[in-house]
Amino acid sequence: MRHIAVLIILSLPVGLLSSQNSFEDEILDKILSSDIFSPAPPGGNLFLAFAESLYATEEYDEAKGEYKRAVFLSGDKSVIRFATYKLSVCLLREKDFKDALSVLSSFDYDLDDTISITAHLLSVLAFALSGKEESSRFELANLTSRAEPDILPKILYIKGWSELILGDIEGAKSSFEAVVKTESDTPERDRSYPILREIKSFRPFYVSPEQARWLSIVIPGAGQMYAGETKEGINSLAINLLLGGATVSYLFKGGYVQAATITTLLWSRYWWGSNINAARLAEEKNKRINREFVLKLVREYGI
Numbered sequence: 683m684r685h686i687a688v689l690i691i692l693s694l695p696v697g698l699l700s701s702q703n704s705f706e707d708e709i710l711d712k713i714l715s716s717d718i719f720s721p722a723p724p725g726g727n728l729f730l731a732f733a734e735s736l737y738a739t740e741e742y743d744e745a746k747g748e749y750k751r752a753v754f755l756s757g758d759k760s761v762i763r764f765a766t767y768k769l770s771v772c773l774l775r776e777k778d779f780k781d782a783l784s785v786l787s788s789f790d791y792d793l794d795d796t797i798s799i800t801a802h803l804l805s806v807l808a809f810a811l812s813g814k815e816e817s818s819r820f821e822l823a824n825l826t827s828r829a830e831p832d833i834l835p836k837i838l839y840i841k842g843w844s845e846l847i848l849g850d851i852e853g854a855k856s857s858f859e860a861v862v863k864t865e866s867d868t869p870e871r872d873r874s875y876p877i878l879r880e881i882k883s884f885r886p887f888y889v890s891p892e893q894a895r896w897l898s899i900v901i902p903g904a905g906q907m908y909a910g911e912t913k914e915g916i917n918s919l920a921i922n923l924l925l926g927g928a929t930v931s932y933l934f935k936g937g938y939v940q941a942a943t944i945t946t947l948l949w950s951r952y953w954w955g956s957n958i959n960a961a962r963l964a965e966e967k968n969k970r971i972n973r974e975f976v977l978k979l980v981r982e983y984g985i
Contacts (some may be wrong), residue, residue: 709980767930807840807847809844
């Protein structure tokens with residue numbers, strides 16, 4: 683049974699490194715550094731001024747305390763709104779999406795108030811970055827249904843970026859096209875032109891997850907190689923050959939129980955798992971292509 687032990691070890695999955703966190707971190711930093719999400723603070727409040735100085739030196743935990751102090755001790759609505767908004771920004775800087783979104787949800791849909799609009803637009807992108815597509819689109823729908831023509835370009839612009847983050851390149855194209863077609867002469871309109879040109883010239887080489895799966899069914903490892911993961915493909919092919927060879931070897935020797943054990947417990951499960959893995963790798967490759975394109979856009983044009 684030593685052969686089976688060796689084969690079990692060989693059949694353990696190989697870990698994959700993901701660039702998801704670095705993507706989210708870079709996009710989030712560009713969002714929070716954008717002038718769209720960096721409104722000017724109201725003056726005259728010492729707690730707010732101190733909080734802003736702490737935020738500027740990236741002391742986010744200490745800044746949160748001072749923003750909370752400004753909220754509780756100020757009777758000025760503009761100070762309260764700004765401090766609440768910056769509290770959510772500090773939470774996002776600390777990657778606490780849950781609490782940040784909870785704070786942002788406290789803003790009403792007063793679209794005559796700059797901070798309220800900014801908070802809801804930030805919610806759209808925060809939902810997208812945290813993978814909550816439905817929540818992001820729901821927030822956008824609420825904003826769009828209440829929007830006046832003068833703020834619609836900004837909403838459509840952020841909609842385009844949220845779709846880029848979610849990997850919906852065609853949706854983003856439509857959103858940026860809608861921005862450039864607006865009659866208003868806005869910064870968002872000017873920013874959309876080069877982004878739209880880049881999207882229209884984007885010619886990605888996507889791979890088909892379904893084709894990857896079928897290739898792996900016919901030739902173990904072929905689907906992984908098609909998805910650009912040569913090492914994964916060689917690993918899959920080698921293990922399937924070893925398991926198949928061990929099965930045939932036991933059959934020739936009359937070891938039917940051992941052959942059946944390898945086939946049912948190892949070979950068939952690994953073979954089917956390999957097919958699923960090939961499709962997953964193809965999907966991941968397509969996602970990487972989209973994310974690399976989004977990073978290129980955000981590095982060149984900002985948000």
